[in-house]
Amino acid sequence: MSEVSRERFVSWFGELAAIGHSEGGWNRLAWSPLEAEARAWFSRTATSIGLEVQQDGAGSLWAVTDDADRGPWVCTGSHLDTQPDGGAYDGALGVVAALEAAASVLESGAGRRHPLAVVAFVDEEGARFRTPTFASLALTGRLNIDHVLEVMGDAPAIYGVTRDSLAQSRRQLDRVRCFYEVHVEQGRSLVDRELALGVADVLAPRQRWRVEFAGEANHAGTTAMLDRRDALLDAARFALAVDEVARARPGAVGTVGRMEISPGSTNSIPGHVAASLDVRALELETVDAMVEELRAGFPGAAFGRESHNEGARFDDRLRAQLFAAAEARGIPAGDLPSYAGHDAGILAGKRPSAMVFVRNPTGASHVATESASEGDCLAAVQVLTDAVCGELAGD
Numbered sequence: 001m002s003e004v005s006r007e008r009f010v011s012w013f014g015e016l017a018a019i020g021h022s023e024g025g026w027n028r029l030a031w032s033p034l035e036a037e038a039r040a041w042f043s044r045t046a047t048s049i050g051l052e053v054q055q056d057g058a059g060s061l062w063a064v065t066d067d068a069d070r071g072p073w074v075c076t077g078s079h080l081d082t083q084p085d086g087g088a089y090d091g092a093l094g095v096v097a098a099l100e101a102a103a104s105v106l107e108s109g110a111g112r113r114h115p116l117a118v119v120a121f122v123d124e125e126g127a128r129f130r131t132p133t134f135a136s137l138a139l140t141g142r143l144n145i146d147h148v149l150e151v152m153g154d155a156p157a158i159y160g161v162t163r164d165s166l167a168q169s170r171r172q173l174d175r176v177r178c179f180y181e182v183h184v185e186q187g188r189s190l191v192d193r194e195l196a197l198g199v200a201d202v203l204a205p206r207q208r209w210r211v212e213f214a215g216e217a218n219h220a221g222t223t224a225m226l227d228r229r230d231a232l233l234d235a236a237r238f239a240l241a242v243d244e245v246a247r248a249r250p251g252a253v254g255t256v257g258r259m260e261i262s263p264g265s266t267n268s269i270p271g272h273v274a275a276s277l278d279v280r281a282l283e284l285e286t287v288d289a290m291v292e293e294l295r296a297g298f299p300g301a302a303f304g305r306e307s308h309n310e311g312a313r314f315d316d317r318l319r320a321q322l323f324a325a326a327e328a329r330g331i332p333a334g335d336l337p338s339y340a341g342h343d344a345g346i347l348a349g350k351r352p353s354a355m356v357f358v359r360n361p362t363g364a365s366h367v368a369t370e371s372a373s374e375g376d377c378l379a380a381v382q383v384l385t386d387a388v389c390g391e392l393a394g395d
Protein backbone atom coordinates (compact mmCIF):
# COMPACT_ATOMS: atom_id res chain seq x y z
CA MET A 1 0.00 0.00 0.00
CA SER A 2 1.24 3.47 -0.83
CA GLU A 3 0.19 6.13 1.68
CA VAL A 4 -0.18 9.63 0.31
CA SER A 5 1.47 12.58 2.03
CA ARG A 6 -0.88 15.29 3.25
CA GLU A 7 1.97 17.81 3.67
CA ARG A 8 3.30 17.29 0.16
CA PHE A 9 -0.14 17.46 -1.45
CA VAL A 10 -1.08 20.63 0.41
CA SER A 11 2.22 22.29 -0.35
CA TRP A 12 2.07 21.46 -4.09
CA PHE A 13 -1.54 22.51 -4.35
CA GLY A 14 -0.65 25.84 -2.72
CA GLU A 15 2.27 26.40 -5.09
CA LEU A 16 0.09 25.84 -8.16
CA ALA A 17 -2.78 27.90 -6.72
CA ALA A 18 -0.40 30.85 -6.32
CA ILE A 19 0.00 31.03 -10.12
CA GLY A 20 -2.55 33.24 -11.86
CA HIS A 21 -4.49 34.04 -8.69
CA SER A 22 -6.08 37.47 -8.43
CA GLU A 23 -9.00 38.97 -6.56
CA GLY A 24 -11.67 37.69 -8.97
CA GLY A 25 -10.36 34.13 -9.23
CA TRP A 26 -7.78 32.14 -11.16
CA ASN A 27 -6.68 33.20 -14.62
CA ARG A 28 -4.42 30.65 -16.24
CA LEU A 29 -5.91 30.85 -19.69
CA ALA A 30 -4.66 28.33 -22.22
CA TRP A 31 -1.65 29.35 -24.33
CA SER A 32 -0.92 32.29 -22.01
CA PRO A 33 2.15 33.24 -19.98
CA LEU A 34 0.36 32.20 -16.76
CA GLU A 35 -0.48 28.74 -18.08
CA ALA A 36 3.15 28.56 -19.23
CA GLU A 37 4.25 29.41 -15.67
CA ALA A 38 2.04 26.59 -14.34
CA ARG A 39 3.56 24.23 -16.90
CA ALA A 40 7.05 25.20 -15.75
CA TRP A 41 5.98 24.48 -12.16
CA PHE A 42 4.61 21.09 -13.31
CA SER A 43 7.87 20.18 -15.05
CA ARG A 44 9.99 21.21 -12.06
CA THR A 45 7.80 19.29 -9.62
CA ALA A 46 7.63 16.15 -11.76
CA THR A 47 11.38 16.21 -12.30
CA SER A 48 11.94 16.55 -8.55
CA ILE A 49 10.30 13.16 -7.96
CA GLY A 50 12.28 11.43 -10.69
CA LEU A 51 9.89 11.68 -13.64
CA GLU A 52 11.03 12.72 -17.10
CA VAL A 53 8.88 15.34 -18.83
CA GLN A 54 8.04 15.09 -22.52
CA GLN A 55 5.76 17.25 -24.67
CA ASP A 56 3.46 15.76 -27.30
CA GLY A 57 2.56 17.30 -30.64
CA ALA A 58 -0.50 19.09 -29.24
CA GLY A 59 1.48 20.70 -26.41
CA SER A 60 0.45 18.48 -23.49
CA LEU A 61 3.12 17.56 -20.95
CA TRP A 62 3.71 13.92 -19.97
CA ALA A 63 5.90 13.15 -16.95
CA VAL A 64 6.95 9.52 -17.22
CA THR A 65 8.86 6.99 -15.12
CA ASP A 66 12.31 5.96 -16.39
CA ASP A 67 10.95 2.72 -17.90
CA ALA A 68 8.86 4.73 -20.42
CA ASP A 69 9.90 2.45 -23.29
CA ARG A 70 8.69 -0.74 -21.62
CA GLY A 71 5.15 -0.44 -23.01
CA PRO A 72 2.02 1.70 -22.87
CA TRP A 73 1.70 3.94 -19.84
CA VAL A 74 -0.76 3.91 -16.95
CA CYS A 75 -1.72 7.60 -17.12
CA THR A 76 -3.32 10.03 -14.70
CA GLY A 77 -3.66 13.80 -14.71
CA SER A 78 -5.88 16.68 -15.78
CA HIS A 79 -5.40 20.24 -17.03
CA LEU A 80 -3.62 23.38 -15.81
CA ASP A 81 -5.66 25.99 -17.68
CA THR A 82 -8.67 27.74 -16.12
CA GLN A 83 -11.71 29.70 -17.22
CA PRO A 84 -11.39 33.50 -16.88
CA ASP A 85 -11.76 34.12 -13.13
CA GLY A 86 -12.14 30.37 -12.69
CA GLY A 87 -11.77 28.26 -9.56
CA ALA A 88 -8.71 26.86 -7.81
CA TYR A 89 -9.67 23.19 -8.17
CA ASP A 90 -10.96 22.60 -11.71
CA GLY A 91 -8.03 20.91 -13.46
CA ALA A 92 -5.42 21.81 -10.85
CA LEU A 93 -6.75 19.26 -8.35
CA GLY A 94 -6.41 16.43 -10.89
CA VAL A 95 -2.85 17.40 -11.80
CA VAL A 96 -1.67 17.72 -8.19
CA ALA A 97 -3.51 14.50 -7.25
CA ALA A 98 -1.70 12.69 -10.07
CA LEU A 99 1.70 14.07 -9.03
CA GLU A 100 1.06 13.04 -5.43
CA ALA A 101 -0.06 9.56 -6.53
CA ALA A 102 3.12 9.19 -8.59
CA ALA A 103 5.30 10.45 -5.73
CA SER A 104 3.80 8.02 -3.22
CA VAL A 105 3.93 5.06 -5.62
CA LEU A 106 7.61 5.73 -6.38
CA GLU A 107 8.41 6.34 -2.71
CA SER A 108 6.78 3.06 -1.65
CA GLY A 109 8.90 1.02 -4.05
CA ALA A 110 5.78 -0.94 -5.03
CA GLY A 111 6.32 -3.37 -7.92
CA ARG A 112 5.48 -2.08 -11.40
CA ARG A 113 4.90 -3.94 -14.62
CA HIS A 114 4.02 -0.80 -16.59
CA PRO A 115 5.41 2.72 -16.85
CA LEU A 116 3.47 5.46 -15.04
CA ALA A 117 2.77 8.86 -16.58
CA VAL A 118 1.35 12.07 -15.12
CA VAL A 119 -0.21 14.23 -17.81
CA ALA A 120 -0.99 17.95 -17.88
CA PHE A 121 -3.33 18.46 -20.85
CA VAL A 122 -3.23 21.80 -22.61
CA ASP A 123 -6.38 23.88 -23.27
CA GLU A 124 -9.09 21.73 -21.72
CA GLU A 125 -11.36 24.70 -21.08
CA GLY A 126 -11.30 26.15 -24.58
CA ALA A 127 -12.09 29.50 -22.98
CA ARG A 128 -10.13 31.67 -25.40
CA PHE A 129 -10.90 30.14 -28.79
CA ARG A 130 -13.87 27.83 -28.12
CA THR A 131 -11.56 24.84 -28.46
CA PRO A 132 -12.45 22.72 -25.39
CA THR A 133 -10.66 19.38 -24.82
CA PHE A 134 -8.16 20.47 -27.47
CA ALA A 135 -5.43 18.04 -26.40
CA SER A 136 -7.52 14.90 -26.01
CA LEU A 137 -9.24 15.55 -29.35
CA ALA A 138 -5.77 15.84 -30.92
CA LEU A 139 -4.71 12.63 -29.17
CA THR A 140 -7.69 10.72 -30.48
CA GLY A 141 -7.38 12.10 -34.01
CA ARG A 142 -10.61 14.08 -33.75
CA LEU A 143 -9.22 17.62 -33.71
CA ASN A 144 -10.16 19.70 -36.75
CA ILE A 145 -6.65 21.05 -37.29
CA ASP A 146 -7.53 23.50 -40.08
CA HIS A 147 -10.31 24.99 -38.01
CA VAL A 148 -8.32 25.37 -34.77
CA LEU A 149 -5.35 26.94 -36.52
CA GLU A 150 -7.69 29.40 -38.20
CA VAL A 151 -9.36 30.51 -34.96
CA MET A 152 -6.24 30.33 -32.76
CA GLY A 153 -3.79 32.09 -35.06
CA ASP A 154 -0.29 31.71 -33.70
CA ALA A 155 -1.32 31.17 -30.05
CA PRO A 156 -0.14 27.51 -30.07
CA ALA A 157 3.34 28.67 -31.08
CA ILE A 158 3.94 29.71 -27.45
CA TYR A 159 4.62 26.01 -26.77
CA GLY A 160 6.14 25.28 -30.16
CA VAL A 161 2.95 23.63 -31.44
CA THR A 162 2.70 23.75 -35.24
CA ARG A 163 0.47 22.29 -37.95
CA ASP A 164 3.01 19.49 -38.40
CA SER A 165 3.25 18.68 -34.71
CA LEU A 166 -0.55 18.66 -34.43
CA ALA A 167 -0.75 16.24 -37.34
CA GLN A 168 1.65 13.94 -35.44
CA SER A 169 -0.09 14.32 -32.08
CA ARG A 170 -2.40 11.30 -32.46
CA ARG A 171 0.64 9.01 -32.35
CA GLN A 172 0.88 9.71 -28.63
CA LEU A 173 -2.27 7.64 -28.08
CA ASP A 174 -0.20 4.48 -28.68
CA ARG A 175 1.63 5.26 -25.45
CA VAL A 176 -1.56 5.42 -23.37
CA ARG A 177 -2.65 2.19 -21.69
CA CYS A 178 -5.42 3.73 -19.58
CA PHE A 179 -6.29 7.07 -17.98
CA TYR A 180 -7.56 8.23 -14.58
CA GLU A 181 -8.67 11.81 -13.86
CA VAL A 182 -9.56 13.30 -10.48
CA HIS A 183 -11.81 16.37 -10.78
CA VAL A 184 -13.81 18.63 -8.49
CA GLU A 185 -17.55 18.04 -8.85
CA GLN A 186 -19.27 20.75 -10.89
CA GLY A 187 -22.57 20.54 -9.04
CA ARG A 188 -24.06 19.61 -5.66
CA SER A 189 -25.03 15.99 -6.16
CA LEU A 190 -22.36 14.51 -3.86
CA VAL A 191 -23.17 17.03 -1.11
CA ASP A 192 -26.85 16.10 -1.29
CA ARG A 193 -26.05 12.37 -1.24
CA GLU A 194 -23.49 12.75 1.59
CA LEU A 195 -20.74 11.16 -0.49
CA ALA A 196 -17.12 12.31 -0.48
CA LEU A 197 -16.41 10.94 -3.96
CA GLY A 198 -18.25 10.14 -7.17
CA VAL A 199 -17.01 7.64 -9.72
CA ALA A 200 -18.17 8.66 -13.19
CA ASP A 201 -20.36 6.14 -14.97
CA VAL A 202 -21.32 8.05 -18.10
CA LEU A 203 -20.47 11.28 -19.84
CA ALA A 204 -23.89 12.65 -20.79
CA PRO A 205 -24.52 12.86 -24.55
CA ARG A 206 -25.21 16.39 -25.76
CA GLN A 207 -26.59 18.20 -28.78
CA ARG A 208 -26.37 21.89 -29.66
CA TRP A 209 -28.74 23.49 -32.15
CA ARG A 210 -29.39 26.89 -33.66
CA VAL A 211 -33.13 27.49 -33.85
CA GLU A 212 -34.47 30.39 -35.93
CA PHE A 213 -37.86 32.04 -35.65
CA ALA A 214 -39.18 34.27 -38.41
CA GLY A 215 -41.68 37.10 -37.94
CA GLU A 216 -42.04 40.52 -39.47
CA ALA A 217 -40.08 43.55 -38.32
CA ASN A 218 -42.17 46.68 -38.07
CA HIS A 219 -42.65 49.88 -36.08
CA ALA A 220 -43.22 49.27 -32.35
CA GLY A 221 -45.66 52.16 -32.12
CA THR A 222 -47.63 52.26 -35.33
CA THR A 223 -48.25 48.52 -35.77
CA ALA A 224 -51.47 47.44 -34.04
CA MET A 225 -51.30 44.34 -31.88
CA LEU A 226 -53.60 42.44 -34.24
CA ASP A 227 -51.28 43.08 -37.19
CA ARG A 228 -48.05 41.85 -35.61
CA ARG A 229 -45.87 38.85 -36.26
CA ASP A 230 -43.40 39.05 -33.40
CA ALA A 231 -40.64 36.44 -33.74
CA LEU A 232 -39.57 36.83 -30.12
CA LEU A 233 -42.91 35.54 -28.84
CA ASP A 234 -42.35 32.19 -30.54
CA ALA A 235 -38.77 32.14 -29.28
CA ALA A 236 -39.97 32.85 -25.73
CA ARG A 237 -42.52 30.01 -25.94
CA PHE A 238 -39.71 27.84 -27.22
CA ALA A 239 -37.51 28.62 -24.19
CA LEU A 240 -40.39 27.62 -21.90
CA ALA A 241 -40.94 24.42 -23.89
CA VAL A 242 -37.25 23.50 -23.58
CA ASP A 243 -37.54 23.81 -19.81
CA GLU A 244 -40.67 21.62 -19.76
CA VAL A 245 -39.30 18.97 -22.09
CA ALA A 246 -36.21 18.58 -19.89
CA ARG A 247 -38.05 18.61 -16.56
CA ALA A 248 -40.29 15.79 -17.80
CA ARG A 249 -37.30 13.45 -18.13
CA PRO A 250 -35.22 12.41 -15.12
CA GLY A 251 -31.56 13.27 -15.59
CA ALA A 252 -32.19 15.51 -18.61
CA VAL A 253 -31.26 19.19 -18.89
CA GLY A 254 -32.13 21.75 -21.56
CA THR A 255 -31.02 25.36 -21.94
CA VAL A 256 -31.61 28.31 -24.23
CA GLY A 257 -28.55 30.37 -23.38
CA ARG A 258 -28.43 32.84 -26.21
CA MET A 259 -30.86 34.77 -28.37
CA GLU A 260 -30.00 37.12 -31.21
CA ILE A 261 -32.92 39.42 -31.86
CA SER A 262 -33.19 41.33 -35.14
CA PRO A 263 -33.39 44.19 -35.77
CA GLY A 264 -32.68 44.44 -32.02
CA SER A 265 -34.14 47.88 -31.49
CA THR A 266 -36.41 49.18 -28.74
CA ASN A 267 -38.60 50.77 -31.37
CA SER A 268 -38.96 47.69 -33.61
CA ILE A 269 -40.98 44.50 -33.44
CA PRO A 270 -38.57 41.55 -33.58
CA GLY A 271 -38.61 40.19 -37.11
CA HIS A 272 -36.14 37.39 -36.60
CA VAL A 273 -34.70 35.51 -33.60
CA ALA A 274 -31.88 32.99 -33.57
CA ALA A 275 -31.83 30.98 -30.33
CA SER A 276 -29.29 28.49 -29.06
CA LEU A 277 -30.40 25.13 -27.73
CA ASP A 278 -28.26 22.85 -25.55
CA VAL A 279 -29.75 19.49 -24.46
CA ARG A 280 -28.08 16.73 -22.45
CA ALA A 281 -29.36 13.53 -20.88
CA LEU A 282 -28.05 10.24 -19.58
CA GLU A 283 -28.95 8.38 -22.80
CA LEU A 284 -28.61 9.31 -26.43
CA GLU A 285 -32.24 8.28 -27.11
CA THR A 286 -33.49 10.75 -24.52
CA VAL A 287 -31.59 13.60 -26.17
CA ASP A 288 -33.04 12.62 -29.55
CA ALA A 289 -36.55 12.41 -28.11
CA MET A 290 -36.29 15.87 -26.54
CA VAL A 291 -35.17 17.44 -29.81
CA GLU A 292 -37.92 15.62 -31.73
CA GLU A 293 -40.59 16.84 -29.35
CA LEU A 294 -39.36 20.43 -29.70
CA ARG A 295 -39.26 20.21 -33.49
CA ALA A 296 -42.80 18.84 -33.56
CA GLY A 297 -43.97 21.63 -31.26
CA PHE A 298 -42.41 24.39 -33.38
CA PRO A 299 -42.95 23.36 -37.01
CA GLY A 300 -42.40 26.94 -38.20
CA ALA A 301 -38.91 27.20 -36.73
CA ALA A 302 -35.75 26.31 -38.64
CA PHE A 303 -33.58 23.85 -36.71
CA GLY A 304 -29.88 23.52 -37.57
CA ARG A 305 -27.64 21.18 -35.58
CA GLU A 306 -24.34 22.81 -34.62
CA SER A 307 -22.60 20.07 -32.69
CA HIS A 308 -23.23 16.80 -30.99
CA ASN A 309 -21.35 14.56 -28.62
CA GLU A 310 -22.48 10.99 -28.28
CA GLY A 311 -21.24 10.81 -24.70
CA ALA A 312 -19.18 8.00 -23.30
CA ARG A 313 -19.23 5.15 -20.84
CA PHE A 314 -16.36 5.00 -18.44
CA ASP A 315 -14.48 1.71 -18.06
CA ASP A 316 -16.15 -0.82 -15.77
CA ARG A 317 -12.90 -2.46 -14.71
CA LEU A 318 -11.26 0.83 -13.69
CA ARG A 319 -14.47 1.90 -11.99
CA ALA A 320 -14.52 -1.32 -9.96
CA GLN A 321 -10.90 -0.70 -8.86
CA LEU A 322 -11.78 2.79 -7.67
CA PHE A 323 -14.87 1.62 -5.78
CA ALA A 324 -12.87 -1.21 -4.16
CA ALA A 325 -10.17 1.25 -3.12
CA ALA A 326 -12.75 3.65 -1.65
CA GLU A 327 -14.45 0.84 0.25
CA ALA A 328 -11.17 -0.50 1.65
CA ARG A 329 -10.34 2.99 2.91
CA GLY A 330 -13.84 3.56 4.32
CA ILE A 331 -14.54 6.49 1.98
CA PRO A 332 -18.19 6.95 0.92
CA ALA A 333 -18.41 6.91 -2.89
CA GLY A 334 -21.14 6.42 -5.49
CA ASP A 335 -21.83 6.54 -9.22
CA LEU A 336 -21.99 10.01 -10.73
CA PRO A 337 -22.73 10.96 -14.33
CA SER A 338 -20.77 13.84 -15.81
CA TYR A 339 -22.72 16.50 -17.67
CA ALA A 340 -19.66 18.50 -18.67
CA GLY A 341 -16.91 17.73 -21.16
CA HIS A 342 -13.57 16.36 -19.90
CA ASP A 343 -10.42 14.99 -21.47
CA ALA A 344 -11.23 11.65 -19.78
CA GLY A 345 -14.57 11.63 -21.58
CA ILE A 346 -12.87 12.07 -24.96
CA LEU A 347 -10.27 9.41 -24.18
CA ALA A 348 -12.94 6.98 -22.96
CA GLY A 349 -13.86 6.23 -26.57
CA LYS A 350 -10.34 4.97 -27.29
CA ARG A 351 -8.76 3.79 -24.04
CA PRO A 352 -10.08 2.51 -20.68
CA SER A 353 -10.73 5.70 -18.73
CA ALA A 354 -12.15 6.66 -15.36
CA MET A 355 -12.95 9.81 -13.38
CA VAL A 356 -13.19 10.46 -9.66
CA PHE A 357 -15.21 13.53 -8.66
CA VAL A 358 -14.61 15.27 -5.34
CA ARG A 359 -17.51 16.74 -3.36
CA ASN A 360 -17.86 20.50 -3.87
CA PRO A 361 -19.68 22.12 -0.91
CA THR A 362 -20.71 25.22 -2.87
CA GLY A 363 -21.60 23.29 -6.03
CA ALA A 364 -20.15 26.22 -7.99
CA SER A 365 -17.99 25.70 -11.06
CA HIS A 366 -15.89 27.94 -13.32
CA VAL A 367 -15.97 30.60 -10.58
CA ALA A 368 -13.72 31.41 -7.64
CA THR A 369 -16.21 30.03 -5.09
CA GLU A 370 -15.76 26.47 -6.35
CA SER A 371 -14.49 24.45 -3.39
CA ALA A 372 -13.45 21.11 -1.90
CA SER A 373 -12.31 20.19 1.60
CA GLU A 374 -8.75 19.08 2.24
CA GLY A 375 -10.07 15.78 3.63
CA ASP A 376 -12.12 15.00 0.54
CA CYS A 377 -9.23 15.94 -1.78
CA LEU A 378 -6.89 13.63 0.13
CA ALA A 379 -9.47 10.85 0.02
CA ALA A 380 -9.54 11.16 -3.78
CA VAL A 381 -5.75 11.18 -3.99
CA GLN A 382 -5.55 8.04 -1.85
CA VAL A 383 -8.21 6.20 -3.87
CA LEU A 384 -6.46 7.23 -7.10
CA THR A 385 -3.11 6.06 -5.72
CA ASP A 386 -4.48 2.67 -4.64
CA ALA A 387 -6.18 2.10 -8.02
CA VAL A 388 -3.08 3.17 -9.98
CA CYS A 389 -0.89 0.92 -7.79
CA GLY A 390 -3.10 -2.05 -8.60
CA GLU A 391 -3.09 -1.24 -12.31
CA LEU A 392 0.70 -0.83 -12.40
CA ALA A 393 1.16 -4.29 -10.88
CA GLY A 394 -1.47 -5.98 -13.08
CA ASP A 395 -1.06 -7.83 -16.41
Ligand SMILES: [Zn+2]
Nearest residue numbers: 090091124183
Ligand atom coordinates in the same frame (compact mmCIF):
# COMPACT_ATOMS: atom_id res chain seq x y z
ZN1 LIG B 1 -11.83 20.66 -15.73
